[in-house]
Amino acid sequence: MKLQTVKDVDLQGKRVLIRVDFNVPLKDGVVTDDTRIESALPTVRYILDQKGTSLVVMSHFGRPKGKKDPAFSMVPVAKRFEELLGRKVKVASDVIGDVVKKEVADLKAGEVLLLENVRFYKEEEANDEGFSKELAAYGDIYVNDAFGTAHRAHASTEGVAHFLPAVAGFLIEKEVKFFAPLLENPDKPFVAIIGGSKVSSKISVLESLARTCDAIVIAGGMAYTFLKVQGHAIGKSLLEAEYLDVAKSFLAKAQEKGVRVILPVDHVCAAEFNEQAEVVSVDSVDIPEGLIGMDVGPKTLALVDKELKGAKSIVWNGPMGVFEFDAFAAGTKAVAKMVAECTGTTVVGGGDSVAAVNKFGFADRIDHVSTGGGASLEFLEGRELPGIKALEK
Numbered sequence: 001m002k003l004q005t006v007k008d009v010d011l012q013g014k015r016v017l018i019r020v021d022f023n024v025p026l027k028d029g030v031v032t033d034d035t036r037i038e039s040a041l042p043t044v045r046y047i048l049d050q051k052g053t054s055l056v057v058m059s060h061f062g063r064p065k066g067k068k069d070p071a072f073s074m075v076p077v078a079k080r081f082e083e084l085l086g087r088k089v090k091v092a093s094d095v096i097g098d099v100v101k102k103e104v105a106d107l108k109a110g111e112v113l114l115l116e117n118v119r120f121y122k123e124e125e126a127n128d129e130g131f132s133k134e135l136a137a138y139g140d141i142y143v144n145d146a147f148g149t150a151h152r153a154h155a156s157t158e159g160v161a162h163f164l165p166a167v168a169g170f171l172i173e174k175e176v177k178f179f180a181p182l183l184e185n186p187d188k189p190f191v192a193i194i195g196g197s198k199v200s201s202k203i204s205v206l207e208s209l210a211r212t213c214d215a216i217v218i219a220g221g222m223a224y225t226f227l228k229v230q231g232h233a234i235g236k237s238l239l240e241a242e243y244l245d246v247a248k249s250f251l252a253k254a255q256e257k258g259v260r261v262i263l264p265v266d267h268v269c270a271a272e273f274n275e276q277a278e279v280v281s282v283d284s285v286d287i288p289e290g291l292i293g294m295d296v297g298p299k300t301l302a303l304v305d306k307e308l309k310g311a312k313s314i315v316w317n318g319p320m321g322v323f324e325f326d327a328f329a330a331g332t333k334a335v336a337k338m339v340a341e342c343t344g345t346t347v348v349g350g351g352d353s354v355a356a357v358n359k360f361g362f363a364d365r366i367d368h369v370s371t372g373g374g375a376s377l378e379f380l381e382g383r384e385l386p387g388i389k390a391l392e393k
Contacts, residue, residue, distance in 0.1 A: 003176060003391050004167045006046055006143055013052035015107065017139025017164065018044070019156045019387075021148035021371065022059035022077050031080040036148065039371050041084060043145045043169035044112075048087075054107040056138045057081075057089075057114045058156045060149070066122030078114045089114055095121055096134045104138045118156045125154050132159030145169025148372040150387035151379075161390035168391045171371065176388065178347050178368040179379045186212050187312035187345060193304070193335060195220035195318030196352065199243040204381040205317065206250055215260040215307045219300075219320040219331070223264050224293055226251065227285065235269070235287035262307060266297030268321065268328055275325045295321030296331040308338045317350035317380060323359070333360045340365035349376030 020040040025032045047053055064072040075091055082089040092100050092115045100115070107113055115138075118124045123131035132155040136142065142164040144150070149157050150172065160166070168176075182190070192209045196202050199222040209216060218226055224237035229248045254261050266284060269291040270277035280291055287293055296304075308314060316339055323332035333356075339346050340362040348357050349370035357363045370376040378385060 003173060003388070005173050006043060006167055006169055009141060009165065009167055011047060011050040011053050011141065013109075014050075014140040015054045015056065015104070015138070016047050016141055016143055017056045017058065017135065017160065018047065018143040018169065019058045019146045019149075019160070020044075020169075021146035022074070022081065023061050023148065024077060024080075026076055029076045031077060034080055034084060036371060037077070037081050037084055039171050040145050040169070043143065043171060044085065046170070047143065048110060048112070052109045054109055055112045056104055056107070057112060058118050058135065059114070059146070060119040060124070060156075061117050062119075064117060064119050066119065066125070068116075068120045072117050072119070074114055074117050081114065085112070087112065092116055095124075096131070101137070118154075124156060125152070127153050127155050127159045129159065131155045133163055136160045136163035139164060142166045143169050144387055144391060145171045146387065147172050147175045147370070147375050149375070150175075150372065150385040151375040151383070153386035157387040158390045166391050168388075172388065172391070174368065175370060175372065175376070175379075178345070179349070179370075179376065182313060182315055182347065182380070183208065183212060183382055189214040189311050190313040190315075191215045191217065191307050191311040193217040193219070193314070193316040193318075193320075193339070195222075195316075195320050195332075196350075197221035197238060199225045199240050199247055201377075202318065203243070203246055203250065204383075205377060207253075208380060208382040209315070210250070210254050210257055210259050213259055215262060216254065217262045217304050217307065219264060219296055219335075220318050221293075223296075224287075226261075226263055230263070233286040233288070234293065235289055235291040237287055237291075237293040260307070262300075262303050264293070264296045264300045265303065266299040267293045268295035268297055268331065270294050270328070273322075275327070277325075277327070279327050293321075294325070294328040295323075301331060301334050304335060305338055308342055311342055312344040313347075314339055314342055314344055315347045315349065315380065316353050317348075317377065319352050319356050323352075323356055332356050336360045336362045349373075349380065
């Protein structure tokens with residue numbers, strides 16, 4: 001996958017239109033986690049360092065459902081963006097219209113204008129051609145650095161690219177650099193750790209990774225459906241009965257391909273799905289009646305450790321258990337530490353596993369922590385991401 005980036009084009013004297021992902025958590029009008037803003041800064045700074053450039057910034061924030069809703073205004077986000085960037089950020093009065101056209105036209109070299117929330121217009125998510133053209137008129141060149149929305153064919157992520165020269169920012173370049181080899185030609189041994197609650201949301205990822213993986217660790221709530229297929233007792237643990245055949249078929253295919261599948265062999269359980277529930281250790285693959293599997297046990301972690309020790313490539317998507325409950329977080333924390341200590345290339349993608357490496361303080365020891373939950377999942381499924389496809393050479 002070959003992408004043109006901001007470094008491949010002459011930006012001097014140009015007005016640059018950039019799509020970023022500033023969909024950040026907000027509490028009482030203050031940004032509580034600015035990771036996504038920070039992630040866009042290298043590209044923004046590079047553009048502004050080029051002689052004579054000005055910048056028009058587009059993002060969505062929340063789900064205003066195609067209507068102008070002050071609760072989803074970009075104004076509080078702009079405040080934090082301005083603080084981190086260290087220069088004035090103007091906020092446009094709207095997304096489109098004559099007033100905005102003038103605000104864009106009046107931009108001087110070195111100035112930054114953040115448009116209002118692009119999702120204030122239903123035409124954004126509909127990838128409306130007319131809306132895309134109006135946005136494209138704001139720039140001489142289009143840069144997409146919003147990996148978090150790259151799986152959406154929206155006007156600001158895909159439509160605009162049809163009307164302007166289009167290149168990737170550094171964040172998208174980095175995401176592709178780490179994810180693409182995992183599906184194409186990973187360094188071996190390649191181990192995937194796939195957790196999460198549901199088989200239904202991860203089966204496509206499992207099937208895609210089975211093509212290039214040497215071993216797949218399956219954990220989290222979805223592991224119990226696989227254990228049930230193998231004839232094990234799972235107590236009151238999460239079960240997707242309608243996916244038993246799918247799970248059985250996957251295990252058979254993996255065996256055919258010679259892919260090792262590691263499932264939990266012991267568990268940390270509770271009688272209720274509750275943060276205060278009493279911890280019950282089960283030193284067996286079978287879970288007694290009346291208990292719910294909440295995390296993996298020490299024997300399972302030893303098996304995972306053995307697989308990861310010699311791995312040259314690792315991808316981790318989804319926690320090992322209910323890590324948001326401290327009493328059931330040990331498995332996820334242990335795996336986060338194992339991944340951090342691995343000498344191979346390590347990639348963490350997906351909201352919960354990213355939250356886990358941040359929570360346990362291992363993020364800075366992972367080669368790549370993805371900024372896109374849904375986008376990284378679809379990338380791993382081998383699906384074409386419209387926002388990235390539009391940038392290919």
